[in-house]
Amino acid sequence: xxxxxxxxxxxxxxxxxxxxxxxxxxxxxxxxxxxxxxxxxxxxxxxxxxxxxxxxxxxxxxxxxxxxxxxxxxxxxxxxxxxxxxxxxxxxxxxxxxxxxxxxxxxxxxxxxxxxxxxxxxxxxxxxxxxxxxxxxxxxxxxxxxxxxxxxxxxxxxxxxxxxxxxxxxxxxxxxxxxxxxxxxxxxxxxxxxxxxxxxxxxxxxxxxxxxxxxxxxxxxxxxxxxxxxxxxxxxxxxxxxxxxxxxxxxxxxxxxxxxxxxxxxxxxxxxxxxxxxxxxxxxxxxxxxxxxxxxx
Amino acid sequence: xxxxxxxxxxxxxxxxxxxxxxxxxxxxxxxxxxxxxxxxxxxxxxxxxxxxxxxxxxxxxxxxxxxxxxxxxxxxxxxxxxxxxxxxxxxxxxxxxx
Numbered sequence: 001x002x003x004x005x006x007x008x009x010x011x012x013x014x015x016x017x018x019x020x021x022x023x024x025x026x027x028x029x030x031x032x033x034x035x036x037x038x039x040x041x042x043x044x045x046x047x048x049x050x051x052x053x054x055x056x057x058x059x060x061x062x063x064x065x066x067x068x069x070x071x072x073x074x075x076x077x078x079x080x081x082x083x084x085x086x087x088x089x090x091x092x093x094x095x096x097x098x099x100x101x102x103x104x105x106x107x108x109x110x111x112x113x114x115x116x117x118x119x120x121x122x123x124x125x126x127x128x129x130x131x132x133x134x135x136x137x138x139x140x141x142x143x144x145x146x147x148x149x150x151x152x153x154x155x156x157x158x159x160x161x162x163x164x165x166x167x168x169x170x171x172x173x174x175x176x177x178x179x180x181x182x183x184x185x186x187x188x189x190x191x192x193x194x195x196x197x198x199x200x201x202x203x204x205x206x207x208x209x210x211x212x213x214x215x216x217x218x219x220x221x222x223x224x225x226x227x228x229x230x231x232x233x234x235x236x237x238x239x240x241x242x243x244x245x246x247x248x249x250x251x252x253x254x255x256x257x258x259x260x261x262x263x264x265x266x267x268x269x270x271x272x273x274x275x276x277x278x279x280x281x282x283x284x285x286x287x288x289x290x291x292x293x294x295x296x297x
Numbered sequence: 298x299x300x301x302x303x304x305x306x307x308x309x310x311x312x313x314x315x316x317x318x319x320x321x322x323x324x325x326x327x328x329x330x331x332x333x334x335x336x337x338x339x340x341x342x343x344x345x346x347x348x349x350x351x352x353x354x355x356x357x358x359x360x361x362x363x364x365x366x367x368x369x370x371x372x373x374x375x376x377x378x379x380x381x382x383x384x385x386x387x388x389x390x391x392x393x394x395x
Contacts, residue, residue, distance in 0.1 A: 030359050035351050036369065038377060129350055169391075170384040174347075186313075190347075204392055207385075 003071035006053035014067070018058070025054040039172065041134070130189035131180035139163070141199040145232065145258065154178065154191060161193075166208065166260035169197035203232055208267025210256045216240065216273040231255045231269055238271075246275040304333055304340035314353055324352065327363040329370065 007014055010024040028050040030036070037043035056062045056073075066073040135154055147165045151158050159178050167173070172194045179189025204211040214229055224242035228235050231252060238250065249272050256267025281289070307321050321339075324330040330349055332339045341349060355361045355369060 026360070033354070033359055035354055036359075036373070038373065039380060168384070169388050187346075206389060206392060 004049060004052070006056050006066065009049050009053040010057065012057075016057075021054070021057045025050060025058070129187050130182045132189040133179045133191045134194070135191060136194050136196055137163075138196045138198065141197055141201050141203070141205060144195075144197065152193070159191065163195075164261050165258040166262075167195050167197075168260065169195060171195050171260075201232070203269075205257055208257045208259050210267065210269045211272070212269070213272045213274050215276050216244065217276055218278055220244075221246075221273065221275045229271055232257070240273075244273055244275075246273065248273045301335075303343045304335075305343060305346070307332065307339040307341060310341055310349070314350075316353060320356075323363050324349075327367055329363065329366060 007016065010016075010021065010028060012020060012024050016024070029047070032043045032047040032050060034040075034044045034047055037047075056066050062073075065076050069076040133154055135152060137150070137152065144163065144165060144167050147162060149160060149162055151160050153159075159175070161175060172192050175191040175193065177188045178191035182188050199205060202212065210232055212230070214227075216227065219225075220227060220240050221244045222242065224244070225240050227238050227240055229238050232255065236252070236255075249270055252269040252271065254266045255269035259265040259267065278285070308318070310316075311318050311321060321330075325332055325339075329352060330341065330345060332341055334340070352366055352370075355366050361369060
């Protein structure tokens with residue numbers, strides 16, 4: 001863990017009084033509190049930093065160590081702890097005479113990492129909900145056409161979850177009780193999953209409606225007929241009206257995307273005709289087009 | 298018949314979260330939380346627990362009073378609606394950028 005200048009975090013000078021620390025902390029907390037900055041990871045990170053700074057600077061013992069040892073203040077804590085342990089345990093329990101990994105960076109991070117909705121120094125003993133975890137799930141548009149189950153690994157734990165059909169790109173869903181351990185026996189935090197949906201299907205999704213441009217040959221457009229068109233779930237036969245214009249749209253009701261958490265409800269599919277003009281005309285074809293042209297003029 | 302397993306007695310919540318009964322009464326008076334009353338006992342629905350914890354944090358961490366919490370929650374709702382709208386608009390914008 002990189003050294004953080006706690007005074008700088010709170011915008012204070014080293015000689016700041018206890019009341020100045022308290023005032024600065026409260027001011028910064030009001031600005032960066034995660035409850036006031038929903039879905040803002042930067043604010044959450046900053047809030048953890050200011051809590052960490054406050055935990056250290058508002059505690060006279062920790063502040064003393066911090067002022068004395070600077071970036072090594074945690075190391076000093078280990079020395080003290082090791083000394084205490086030395087008094088209690090036999091020397092042989094230590095192989096190297098070192099610090100025995102009593103207080104690692106990870107321990108430190110976990111302790112302070114639980115600040116969001118977690119235990120604060122002044123509220124020791126109070127039960128608090130554990131930390132909310134954030135995760136990102138990348139899926140393809142095809143994956144979310146049907147409600148399906150996925151297994152996610154969060155902090156080494158496998159979580160099986162149901163992903164409702166029609167979930168949107170950038171949407172966040174909350175899975176209760178799958179976050180960090182509660183503080184002092186409080187309930188577990190939640191798992192917040194943000195969905196990142198990629199689309200390489202050839203269909204455009206807007207809301208619950210799907211859009212696609214399809215080719216139509218000139219003669220079917222002019223004379224009408226039947227074509228086969230691709231929908232998201234398979235091919236369908238379509239009747240084309242005579243004299244269909246380029247850019248004309250047809251709506252296939254209920255052939256769009258499923259509506260989120262509304263089983264059996266679907267958006268529509270809009271197909272846009274793009275009329276393909278014939279190329280490499282034969283002499284006979286040119287002759288006939290000239291004739292048509294004369295009739296029209 | 299209301300399902301009781303989704304309801305938490307207010308007294309139990311006050312003990313669990315170390316808040317005074319008067320705090321809960323204040324929340325009810327300011328309509329900050331919806332409670333269900335069955336045979337003179339107040340209950341909080343489990344779905345409101347997240348909101349309740351948020352209110353506790355605003356009150357205890359930031360020393361915001363009930364009037365302030367009411368305003369904050371109102372503004373947060375607006376922010377959340379705007380964030381959803383922004384996300385939808387970004388998705389639509391992506392259609393034209395690709």
